[in-house]
Amino acid sequence: MRNSAGGFAGTVGRVVSIGxxxxxxxxxxxxxxxxxxxxxxxLTFGQLRRATGLPPSTCLRLLNSLLEFGFLEREGDRWRPGIRLLTWAAAAAEGMDIGRRAGPVLRRLRDATGETAAVWVQRGGVRVSLAIEETHHPVRRLLSVGQVLPLHAGSGGKVLLAYDEALAQRVLSGPLQRYTERTLVDREAWEAELALIRRRGYAVSFEERDREAASISAPVFDAGGRIAGAVGIAGPSQRFQPDRMEAWVRSVLEAAAELSRQLGYRAAAGSEQPAPAAGGGTP
Amino acid sequence: MRNSAGGFAGTVGRVVSIGxxxxxxxxxxxxxxxxxxxxxxxLTFGQLRRATGLPPSTCLRLLNSLLEFGFLEREGDRWRPGIRLLTWAAAAAEGMDIGRRAGPVLRRLRDATGETAAVWVQRGGVRVSLAIEETHHPVRRLLSVGQVLPLHAGSGGKVLLAYDEALAQRVLSGPLQRYTERTLVDREAWEAELALIRRRGYAVSFEERDREAASISAPVFDAGGRIAGAVGIAGPSQRFQPDRMEAWVRSVLEAAAELSRQLGYRAAAGSEQPAPAAGGGTP
DNA sequence: ACTGCTGTTCCACGATGCGGAACAGCGCCG
DNA sequence: CGGCGCTGTTCCGCATCGTGGAACAGCAGT
Incomplete structure (x- = not known):
């Protein structure tokens, strides 16, 4: 349990292979x-052994094998993931339609708003950043590719929940970790929030997960009308002022619409914002 | 053999575990x-089966298991690397000193030159990009993190060879694929080129690997005086004109010196450029 | 209907990975 | 100095686990 969102909890342990x-x-x-x-x-051998609970010999054999095959590297008594993972990760990002298309759209969004732009997808009950274009503002790095964050805090997570009813049910019925005073934990507050997001077509977060960060995100839909991910901007909350919000929201919505279009989604005729049936039904 | 440089060829197949x-x-x-x-x-199941040479049942069992544990994802009959790899890759980059430090230095180098800046490290007879900061010029994407390229073409590769004698011996004694007319393949030309790079402290490539790209790179040394990687800039060759080169070389050398300093390398006194004994000896 | 291709399931065999136990090297502390 | 607790490592016999041949199913093209 080292990732801030507790890892890909949803898929851990369940073995459901068919044959x-x-x-x-x-x-x-x-x-x-x-x-x-x-x-x-x-990490050292001891840390890994304790964290995994594996018997020493088994753990060491595994580590040596992972080392042999490039999954891990070793420097003295410290182990770390191998550089080969970067290459596989590049293929992973490229293999997802939304990841392949994200680059130019994010760069445009970043340049239009000046803030860090990111694409998020949901996997196993958490969200993972698939692509980032960083702000030019000289601030600490808020986000990075591959980062795992919770679904129940932050605008990207809320969007992913708002347009996937089953997922929302699952995630919100469990305990919700409180990150700041503004983290939503109350069931009724969630109902209202998700309804609001669906009505508006975008989500805003103000210091829900990080006491100093704010963000705006909108849903990206695939050809089947299901939510494929979220695109948005994030930055220091003091820069997310009312006078800028309207324009920024418009930029985020444009980026989301553009990505959806590229994924083959046909927006409902006569509507500016993409707003298919919540829960993933076809419009 | 799908990567342009033939994968991490150096470590494939050799099983050298001690115990x-x-x-x-x-x-x-x-x-x-x-x-x-x-x-x-x-890729489809069939493609994977042929590419790996595994028996169908073994291959499928493996694929299903890799799917189960998030190494792979599946969409219909297409398989792709799982998003989880992005998270591991982030840890991999962060786990390497040079990767952890690369960000700000690369951004400065990119802003000073206007070109895409990158850090390369050597693994298993090829080089891998550990970090990239992209140019703002609106051109096609030349490089991406995790990209695998050969050591014997391009300035980054040449630098890695110039300061690691054993590696150079190994790589240059094998057959060298010719990418363009400018790719170095002649043994004697290599001797001269590597000597020149060591004397100058940086390498220049002009359309050696990509007919339309040029680059400048310099070595980064660790606390032990061994080469830890290469840092440099790359871009369309028509932008790498004589009148700019001097300033760009200076920027690249500064970036390399800064990274070396951060890794604990103490430059030889009285020398502007880091120039330890070739082959990795202590200065 | 036949052939060739996909992707999938089944199953008996034995190689392969398992993990307890014992060992080695080190730093700490009494 | 000797004993203790902690690292990381090696050994080895057992049975578990992964293996891959074979047979099957579904489909497209002759």
Whole structure:
């Protein structure tokens, strides 16, 4: 449990393969890889052994094998993910329609607003940033590609919930970690918030997850009318002032519409904002 | 063989674990993941089976297991690397000193020159881009993080060879693929080129790998005086004109010196350019 | 209907990875 | 100095786990 959102919790442990068994050693390999995070990118054997709960010999054999095959690297007594993962990750991002298309759209959004622009997708009950274009403002780095964040805090997460009823049900019925005073944790508040997001076609977050950050996000839909991800901007909350919001919201909505269009989504005729049935139905 | 440089060829197949055996299924898993590339980010079962040479049942079991654990994703009959790899890759980049420090230095280099700035490291006989800051020029994307390129073409590769004698020996004694008319393939030309690079402290490439691209790179040294990577700029060759080169070379050398300093390297006293003994000896 | 291709399931076999136990190297503390 | 607790590492016999051949299903093109 090192990622700030608790990892890809939704898929951990459940083995649901249809026909044959799953290869268990791959699960152990993943448990090892999941110990690493941008905050803890290097770990010792002991830390890994304790974090995974594997017997020493098994853990070491696994580590050596992962090392051999480039999943891990080793420097003295510190282990870290191997550089090969960068190459595979590049293919992963490229393999998703929304990831492949994100670059130019995000750059335009970043240049129009001046803020960091990002695309988020949902996986296993959390959201992951698929692409980022950073602001030119000289501030600390807020976001990075591959970052795992919760769905229940921040505009990107809220958008992903607002347009996926089953997901919202699942996520919001569990306990919701409170990150700041503004984090939404109350069930009724959520109902209202998600309805508002669906009505407006975008979400705003003001210090829900990070006490100093704000963001605006809008949904991206695929050819089937289902939500494929969220696109938005984020930055220091003091820059998200009322006088700018209207223009920024428009820019975010344009970026979302453009991405949706590229994914083959046909917006409902006569409507400016994409607003298909919540829950993923076809409009 | 899908990556333009033929993958991490140097480490494929050799099993050199000291004590126990290595877990072979992880090698098969890697063979599968290695089939994907930014150019071919989605593959069918049949393509994977042929590319890996695995028996159908073994291949499918592996694919299902990799799917189960998030290494892969599946959409209909297309398989692709899983988004989880992005998260691991972020930790991988963060885990390397040079990767962790690269961001601000690259941004400065990019802003000083206007061209795309990148950090390269060597792994298994090829080079991999660890970090990129893209130019603001509206041109096609030349480089991306995690990209695998050959060592024997392009300024970044040449720098990595020039300051690692053993590596140069190994790489240059094999066959060298010719990418353009300017690709260096002659043994004697290489001797001269590497000597020149060491004398100057930087390397220049003009359409050696890509008929329309040029680049300038300089070595980054770690605390032990060994080469840790290369930092440089790349762009359309028509922008790399003589009148700009002097200033750009200076910017690249400054970026390299700054990164080396951050890694704990102490430049030889009285020398402007870092120039330790070639081959990785302590200065 | 036949052929060739996809992707999938089944199953008995035995190689392969398992993990307990014992070991080695080090720093700490009494 | 000797003992203790902690690292990381090696060993080895057992049975578990992954293996891959074979057979199947679904489909497209002759």
């Amino acid at each position: 044959g068994r799953t290869i268990q050693v791959l699960g152990k390999a993943r448990r090892i890889l999941d110990c690493f995070s941008p905050e803890q990118p290097e | 126990g055996r290595t877990i072979q299924v992880l090698g098969k898993a890697r063979r599968i993941l290695d089939c994907f590339s930014p150019e071919q980010p989605e």
